[in-house]
Amino acid sequence: MKRPKLKKASKRLSCAKRFKILKKVREHHRKVRKEAKKSGIRRKAKKDIGVPNSAPFKEEVLREAEQKKQELEELREKNRLAKQKERAEKRKQETDGTAADAEPKSKKAKKEEKAKAQKQARAAVAKKKSTKKFRCSELNKVIEAADVIVEVLDARDPLGCRCPQLEEAVLKHGGKKRLLLVLNKIDLVPKDNLEKWLEYLQVECPTLVFKSTTCLQDRTVRDASGLMDHSRAGLTFGRDSLMQTLNDLASKECSDGMLKVGVVGFPNVGKSSIINSLKGIRVCCAGVQRGMTRCMQEVHISKKVKMIDSPAIVAAPSNSGEKLALRSLRVEEEEESPAEAARVLLKQCTQEHIMLQYNVPDYRNSLEFLTFLAKKRGYLQKGALPNVEQAAAVFLGDWTGAKLSYYNKTPERRGLPPHLTNAMVTEMHRGLNMGRIHMANEQIIKRVRCPNQAFSICFSSKGLTAGLLRVSEIPEEKVVTEEDISEQTQDMEGTKEVKTPDSERTLPQQTVQQESMCKQIKGMAQPVSVNTDLLEAQRNNDDAYDFSTDFV
Numbered sequence: 001m002k003r004p005k006l007k008k009a010s011k012r013l014s015c016a017k018r019f020k021i022l023k024k025v026r027e028h029h030r031k032v033r034k035e036a037k038k039s040g041i042r043r044k045a046k047k048d049i050g051v052p053n054s055a056p057f058k059e060e061v062l063r064e065a066e067q068k069k070q071e072l073e074e075l076r077e078k079n080r081l082a083k084q085k086e087r088a089e090k091r092k093q094e095t096d097g098t099a100a101d102a103e104p105k106s107k108k109a110k111k112e113e114k115a116k117a118q119k120q121a122r123a124a125v126a127k128k129k130s131t132k133k134f135r136c137s138e139l140n141k142v143i144e145a146a147d148v149i150v151e152v153l154d155a156r157d158p159l160g161c162r163c164p165q166l167e168e169a170v171l172k173h174g175g176k177k178r179l180l181l182v183l184n185k186i187d188l189v190p191k192d193n194l195e196k197w198l199e200y201l202q203v204e205c206p207t208l209v210f211k212s213t214t215c216l217q218d219r220t221v222r223d224a225s226g227l228m229d230h231s232r233a234g235l236t237f238g239r240d241s242l243m244q245t246l247n248d249l250a251s252k253e254c255s256d257g258m259l260k261v262g263v264v265g266f267p268n269v270g271k272s273s274i275i276n277s278l279k280g281i282r283v284c285c286a287g288v289q290r291g292m293t294r295c296m297q298e299v300h301i302s303k304k305v306k307m308i309d310s311p312a313i314v315a316a317p318s319n320s321g322e323k324l325a326l327r328s329l330r331v332e333e334e335e336e337s338p339a340e341a342a343r344v345l346l347k348q349c350t351q352e353h354i355m356l357q358y359n360v361p362d363y364r365n366s367l368e369f370l371t372f373l374a375k376k377r378g379y380l381q382k383g384a385l386p387n388v389e390q391a392a393a394v395f396l397g398d399w400t401g402a403k404l405s406y407y408n409k410t411p412e413r414r415g416l417p418p419h420l421t422n423a424m425v426t427e428m429h430r431g432l433n434m435g436r437i438h439m440a441n442e443q444i445i446k447r448v449r450c451p452n453q454a455f456s457i458c459f460s461s462k463g464l465t466a467g468l469l470r471v472s473e474i475p476e477e478k479v480v481t482e483e484d485i486s487e488q489t490q491d492m493e494g495t496k497e498v499k500t501p502d503s504e505r506t507l508p509q510q511t512v513q514q515e516s517m518c519k520q521i522k523g524m525a526q527p528v529s530v531n532t533d534l535l536e537a538q539r540n541n542d543d544a545y546d547f548s549t550d551f552v
Helices: 013-038 059-097 107-129 133-145 163-173 192-201 219-225 239-253 273-281 322-327 340-345 351-358 366-377 390-398 422-429 434-447 480-494 510-522 533-541
Strands: 148-154 179-183 208-210 257-264 298-302 306-307 497-499 507-509
Touching: 133 257, 148 273, 148 533, 163 179, 179 239, 179 273, 192 434, 208 239, 208 434, 239 257, 239 273, 239 306, 239 533, 257 273, 273 306, 273 533, 322 340, 322 390, 340 366, 340 390, 340 434, 351 366, 366 390, 480 533
Parallel strands: 148 179, 148 257, 179 208, 257 306
Antiparallel strands: 298 306, 497 507
16 A cells, blocks of 8 residues: 555565465475476486596596687687677777768668658659649640540639640541530539520530539548538539530440540649549549649549549740639749739729628728738737738639639630631531530539629639640749758858948948938938927027916
């Protein structure tokens, strides 16, 4: 029992308990001896009887044994001295600082080095896959391998999601590859606007409407939970129509093998989400973050159809600011700040619509809007200052993700685009049941729930978005290494310092320039002398208050 003032419990026992333990021990030893006697096992080793006296050459045998014993002792002593010398050398190497290179590494050190090398290799592979040239080469592989190219368009800005270079690269094969347009995210635009865009696009290319689900899980998670999501976000519209069209093309053009369908488009238009919706489970990586798909991925949808997921199209730098903000990965690649992208997008929107959508007061510029948004959402930094960068990142995520409802007005038709001809349009419509596609699109638009136009933001974006498909057109990306960062730090530390004549301390050149500007401003303003003596001021001032005359 542990006593209150002692840190450990006492080991003292009562006499009865101690004698009982000793009795049990004696009984156990007795039992062990009895069993050993029965089995014939002897505890003591037999004594060496040595060489009997009657043996011949006894003296020679004893002499040889003694000689061998001495040789063994000498060998043992030699080994002991060698080990002692080796330990002394190791200690000397450790003091000189060379023991780490000389002694063999432990298993733990080898394991840590191997893990570090694997981590560096994975980082190098991920960095290579995130480059524009790698994405462009993967996209070209998808175009070459696919029989049908499905260009996914965001229904909120369909014209801005079309890439003329991509369509031209597909149609130059002379009818060997087909091009289909899929309007995704149809639940985020008003119905009238959606019908106008569908009518506008169907004149140029076969167009299907689609609404992908955003609540799919992996097969293991779905089997473990056993629950199905029946919410509006979990519903898929347009799956049967798209699968029927692809199966018809597979039966007509690829009767022997499988139809390979490449899904292409700009970032975050819903390429991977469409494949997941067609498959019924999450097989491709998809999310709010842009640029998650970095290499091509093949997914078997049915016995006749195989989909190929592709990385996003690289937007050309010659595009306008709003197109680069929505259709490129400049923010993710740290080529542009989220605040600058938000400023460009706010210029293309009506201020009243933004105020109603985000429930913020009237603002004068983008910085003030982001400040209001940060305060409203609770994005604060240390000292309760609004985090403008976080608010800008959230604002940009609303526009690129499947959350914000905005629309773009349909332009007036002025003929076909320069990269299309009437013969190409006829070839794209050949072999497709366009009547059934029109009927399926109408039924889907009736069933889907679309937002009201009064609660949506009107966004102005004109023209197609140019893309880069040739690797040679992509400029070289400058890789910033740790050496460059250290050199820049040294350059900043080595800023020229100038001594002022008034004081002996050294100030940076920028500080000296600021002081010179302040001196110029002081020279322009005339100083005014102020008398701080109150008694003298009262004597000189005739209008001063006099208690003897003024106070009654």
